[in-house]
Amino acid sequence: MAVELRDDSDNGSDFSRPGSPSPSSPTPSLSNTTSNRGQGIVDHTTFDQLLDMDLDDDDEFSRTLVHNYFEQAQRAFGDMDAAMSASDLLALSRLGHFLKGSSAQLGLLKVKASCEKLQYYGQRMDATGQHSSISNEEAEKQIRVLLIQMRREYDEAESYLRDFYGEQEQQQ
Amino acid sequence: MSTLSLSSSHPSSPSPSSPSPSSPLSSSSCPSTFSMPMPASITPPGSPPSPTMSVDSIRGHNALRLDSPLELDQQRKTKVMIVDDNSINLSILSRMLEKHFTDIIQLTVVMTSGVEALQRLATEEFDLILMDIDMPVLTGVQTTVAIRQSTSEYPILKHNQSVPIIAVTTSDGAEQRELYQQVGMLDCVSKPIVLSKLRSAIEGAMKASR
Numbered sequence: 001m002a003v004e005l006r007d008d009s010d011n012g013s014d015f016s017r018p019g020s021p022s023p024s025s026p027t028p029s030l031s032n033t034t035s036n037r038g039q040g041i042v043d044h045t046t047f048d049q050l051l052d053m054d055l056d057d058d059d060e061f062s063r064t065l066v067h068n069y070f071e072q073a074q075r076a077f078g079d080m081d082a083a084m085s086a087s088d089l090l091a092l093s094r095l096g097h098f099l100k101g102s103s104a105q106l107g108l109l110k111v112k113a114s115c116e117k118l119q120y121y122g123q124r125m126d127a128t129g130q131h132s133s134i135s136n137e138e139a140e141k142q143i144r145v146l147l148i149q150m151r152r153e154y155d156e157a158e159s160y161l162r163d164f165y166g167e168q169e170q171q172q
Numbered sequence: 173m174s175t176l177s178l179s180s181s182h183p184s185s186p187s188p189s190s191p192s193p194s195s196p197l198s199s200s201s202c203p204s205t206f207s208m209p210m211p212a213s214i215t216p217p218g219s220p221p222s223p224t225m226s227v228d229s230i231r232g233h234n235a236l237r238l239d240s241p242l243e244l245d246q247q248r249k250t251k252v253m254i255v256d257d258n259s260i261n262l263s264i265l266s267r268m269l270e271k272h273f274t275d276i277i278q279l280t281v282v283m284t285s286g287v288e289a290l291q292r293l294a295t296e297e298f299d300l301i302l303m304d305i306d307m308p309v310l311t312g313v314q315t316t317v318a319i320r321q322s323t324s325e326y327p328i329l330k331h332n333q334s335v336p337i338i339a340v341t342t343s344d345g346a347e348q349r350e351l352y353q354q355v356g357m358l359d360c361v362s363k364p365i366v367l368s369k370l371r372s373a374i375e376g377a378m379k380a381s382r
Contacts (some may be wrong), residue, residue: 046364053267061267069260099304102260104364116342171199 041160046107066161069102073154080147089139093122112152117146181216250378255289256304271365286310290318290363292324297331300377302318307342313355320356336377
C-alpha cells in the first residue's frame with residue numbers, strides 16, 4: 001500500500017514512500033484527513049522511520065508492529081486497572097514505563113506523555129518527575145484521572161493508525 | 173544470511189512484585205528458555221507471537237549477504253545482543269540493525285530479560301550489547317554490573333566481561349547517563365531511537381573496543 005504522508009511541520013524530512021504521489025501533487029482525501037488529524041497524535045518523524053523499514057511495496061512490518069502494539073496496550077490497560085484496584089502504585093509505575101517505551105517508538109506523543117506521568121505518579125512524584133513526594137492518596141487520585149485520559153488518547157491514536165492503514169476500527 | 177535467535181521468558185507483562193531498580197543485584201528464578209522453532213512457540217512478554225520476529229521474515233528481501241572473503245578479512249563483522257523486555261522495542265531495533273547496519277553487523281540475537289542475557293553470555297561471545305534499562309527482575313544496570321563482575325551466580329565468558337554495552341532507553345537524564353557510565357556502559361541512545369544517533373553510538377563502541 002502506498003500512502004503519502006505529509007508533515008505540516010517543516011523539518012525537511014522526505015515523507016514520500018516509493019511509488020506514492022509526490023508531495024507537490026494532489027493527495028487522496030484520506031491522506032489529507034489522516035495527516036491533519038495526526039498532528040499532536042503521532043510524531044511523523046518517528047513513525048516514518050518505522051515505515052522506512054517496510055519493504056518497498058509491503059507494509060507488513062509496520063502494520064504487524066502496530067497491531068502488536070494495540071494488543072500490548074490493551075493488556076497493559078487491563079493490568080493497570082487491576083493494579084489500580086489493588087492500589088499498587090509501583091505496579092502502575094512499572095506499567096506506565098513499559099507502555100511508554102513502545103508508545104515512544106511508534107511516535108505516539110500523547111500516549112507516551114501520559115505513560116510518563118503514570119510512571120512518576122506511581123512513584124509518588126509529581127507529573128514532571130521531580131523528586132517531590134506526594135501522598136498515596138494524591139497519587140491514586142491523579143492516576144485515576146490520568147487513566148481515563150490515557151485511554152482516550154490511546155483510542156485516538158488507535159483510530160488514527162487504523163485509518164492510516166485503511167482498516168475499520170474494531171469494536172471494543 | 174542473517175539469523176535471529178530469540179529466547180523468551182514469562183510472565184507476559186511486567187511483574188508488579190519485581191524488586192526496585194535500586195535494590196542490590198538480586199537473584200531470580202530462571203525463566204524457561206528454549207531454542208526457536210519460529211514463530212509460533214515464541215511469546216515475548218507483552219505481545220503475542222509476531223511474524224516480524226520470525227527468522228523467515230528476517231530472511232526476506234533484506235537478508236544479509238555474505239561478504240567476499242576479501243571483505244571479511246578487511247572488516248570482521250559484529251555479533252550483537254539486544255536485551256529488552258518489550259517485544260515492540262525488540263522488533264524495531266532488530267529490524268533497524270538488519271536494514272541499516274548490514275555493513276558492520278553479521279548477527280543479532282535478542283534476549284527478553286537480563287537473566288537470559290547473562291545465561292547466554294556465559295557460553296557465547298558477543299561483540300556488542302544494546303541494553304534496555306528498565307526491566308523486571310534484573311535492570312539493565314544490574315545486568316551490566318553482573319557482566320563486568322562475572323560472579324559465581326552469573327559467570328561470564330572472559331571476552332564478554334569487557335564487551336561494549338550501549339544503553340537504549342527512555343530513562344536518559346543526565347544523572348542516569350552518569351550512572352550508566354559508572355557501571356561500565358559506553359553510551360546511551362534515547363528512545364525513540366534516531367537512526368543516525370544509533371549508528372554514531374555503535375560505530376563509537378566498535379572503535380573503542382579495537
